[in-house]
Amino acid sequence: MKICLIGPGIMPIPPKGWGAVEILVHDVRCELERIGHNVTVVNVKDKSEIIRQANATNADFTHIHYDGHIDVIPHLTCKHVAITSHYGYLEQPSYWKRDGYVRILNSFAAIAPYVIAASPGIADVYKQLGFNQERLFVVHNGARSDLFRFDASCEYPDRSLYLSKIEQRKRQYIFQTIPDLFYAGNHADSRFNTQSERYLGEWNKDYLYDNLTKYANLALLSDGENHALVCLEALMSGLGVVVSEFAAANLDTSLPFIDVVPESRIKDLNYISATLKRNRETSIKMRKEIREYAKKTFSWETVVKDIYLGVINNILCQDKV
Template structure:
């Protein structure tokens, strides 16, 4: 199949640093090629250019990975009448309607739940259930969870920093790094935005890693934490941590796709987010368990979140579209 993957056009694909959506688009294209399909990336904010690029090829399937482009779906259909079409939203607060007006998302969400022409590829079961709750047409909803490319990630059975936790992600209010900067034993990595009280001058902030550096060095740590207040499924960074052999300490919003009964998965309750002593204790306990289970953690990550498996399901979903 010839498949077009439409990105936001905000940063390059593949990204050199941060950019989870851009990373997954690149991984989709790469893994589709491994399966004998042709995955082409169109990555521009110019709606007219998107349409011009799409007209150049006879695509079997077009997947728009930026919900802001919902307003050109009809134009895409007109330009490529023979292609199957789908759109995905990567907005982290889909299940929190009180956030929609604050982020200007209410108009987009209304379109997503009223749309009965094009498929909505939900990137998590949580998002699927939210759309279903709000009476979106079920025959247009498909779950296509995101994964991580396990072949690219370095794995060490014995980490270089077994007593340290990695907090990897864009420094922003949603990811709440500023609350935990005082805990000894955490190192923070990610694109800095001056939107919180996080202090980038402290020694525990290592700056922004390149993509290649991330592939090699996530595995250095004892575990990873992410206590965000909203996600549209278990985020890519947590799947990357598991594939690299790290246990995880997360909020419930980052744990949707995880088996919470596993000893290397720790979910911090909402009412304990601000209890620094409690969080510090749970981080230590999780590290102590996780460093003894590195092979098991990696295998769990591969079995559940490897693109190798998920893209096969993705192709099956496309082939089953009417």
């Protein structure tokens, strides 16, 4: 099958450092190509160039991974086109006006594309907005089981890691006094103290693949997420996760190595510190189980084979009717 994946056109694919959307587009391409599909990635910002490059692929299926490109769909010659939003506040309508997202949703409604949501919660938002449920699907994100090193033992059993771009949405500055919480990511929030000895700087991809497994667990306490890739990467590396309510999409929160911090307690640093400690103690004893859960649920091999290709075939069949 010829498949065209359209990225945001903001950073290279694959990225050298941060860039979750760019990472997942690259990883999906790798898995699709591994099992024999012909995949082209279009990753430019200019919409006329997106249209030109995408149409030149003569693709059987096109998947857009940036909702700002919604208006190119009517100009694509491929008739089987789906779009996925990676907007972090999609489940929180109070942010839509601030972020100019109402205009994008109006375009979604007018164009009525096939929509692939990254979680059931996001799919519910589209349903509540009146989107055609026959054109709505759910495919959660995945992570590369072949790239992330896994050690059954933990080198830093007393350390939690907050691995993410340091920005307002992630709220890292709130938690900097927690003594066992370390930070890695490119800095984009002046409230965060980069002089702290627990700020580890920005990690490149090779360093991430090799070193994430050294930590006991991951923290992601942001005030908005879509489906956070970093949680899947942490689980794949054998780490437990402590997340905010907004970062818990698609995670089995009944598992002992996954903890969700209620939003009502997000500024209770004693509570969060104790939760991180308890989760570390649990997770370092269950690293093999964590890794197996991640592989079974979130490896791209599983996601593509068991979910994504089924959605693509469903769309192709619908358009034949």
